[in-house]
Amino acid sequence: MKKLQDTQVMLHPNTRVERVERSVQGVAVYFNENGEPTILKGTHLLVATGRKPNLKSLSLERAGVEYTADGVKVNEQLKTTNR
Known part of the structure; x- marks a missing residue:
């Protein structure tokens, strides 16, 4: 924001x-x-x-992507935790 x-x-x-x-x-x-x-x-x-994202069915933890109830965690460059 x-x-x-x-x-x-x-x-x-x-x-x-x-x-x-x-x-x-x-x-x-x-x-x-x-x-x-x-x-x-x-x-x-x-x-x-x-809106609340429906992330449970995506198995993001298997891809190493961290998320919360608010959505996928990203850094200031909008990159996820997956490397």
Whole structure:
């Protein structure tokens, strides 16, 4: 997430989106963040919902790939623990 923030991508985790409006100028997102109603306008919108990976059937431990309930462990270059 740090690399995204360094490129001026705005992240708003754990927010509740009330509505999204599209216009000629782009999009407006109306959401509630920390109890405060907020409007964010921009040219692009990425919506990523909370999902849990289903890794158990992949036998990653046999390949030497470490993982947690959140997903595959990677380093700052997004490399796994498999060498």
